[in-house]
Amino acid sequence: MPEAAPAEVTVALDGADGCIADARAQTSKFLTRVQGEYGLPVSARAMDLGQLVVSELVTNALKYAPGPVLLQLRITDAMLEIEVWDTDPTLPLARAADAGRVGQHGLEIVMAVVQGIEVRREPVGKRITARLALFDDPQQEVPF
Numbered sequence: 559m560p561e562a563a564p565a566e567v568t569v570a571l572d573g574a575d576g577c578i579a580d581a582r583a584q585t586s587k588f589l590t591r592v593q594g595e596y597g598l599p600v601s602a603r604a605m606d607l608g609q610l611v612v613s614e615l616v617t618n619a620l621k622y623a624p625g626p627v628l629l630q631l632r633i634t635d636a637m638l639e640i641e642v643w644d645t646d647p648t649l650p651l652a653r654a655a656d657a658g659r660v661g662q663h664g665l666e667i668v669m670a671v672v673q674g675i676e677v678r679r680e681p682v683g684k685r686i687t688a689r690l691a692l693f694d695d696p697q698q699e700v701p702f
Contacts, residue, residue: 566632571626572627577616584612585640599693600693604638604690612629614665615664619686625644630643637691638690640690645682645683647680647683647684652665673690675687
């Protein structure tokens, strides 16, 4: 990819009505842009799962952390990296499976569909980074 136009976008979210839907829309727009500008083969599955992961991570950040949330999307190799930063330093934990539990399955869902996840404290708050394959065939070569 050209250095002048990195495949990266950062979105500040304030928790206003519609900001989770906006985060999903920004994800779709970003992936559509990298398909067109860089010729990356983003699968329909990656498009759908990218929006799902963004929705789950942003929803949790807005629900549990006071203050703003930052969503950063970037392409690294053949992966979509989704980073969500919030102001709460408490690291999330996936809960044990419980078919009777209603809600609080977001992190479990994310962990089930991504190729990697990292959670780390920051000087202020925490950052969660999830990595999702752009295309379904792991043997497919990146065209750059």
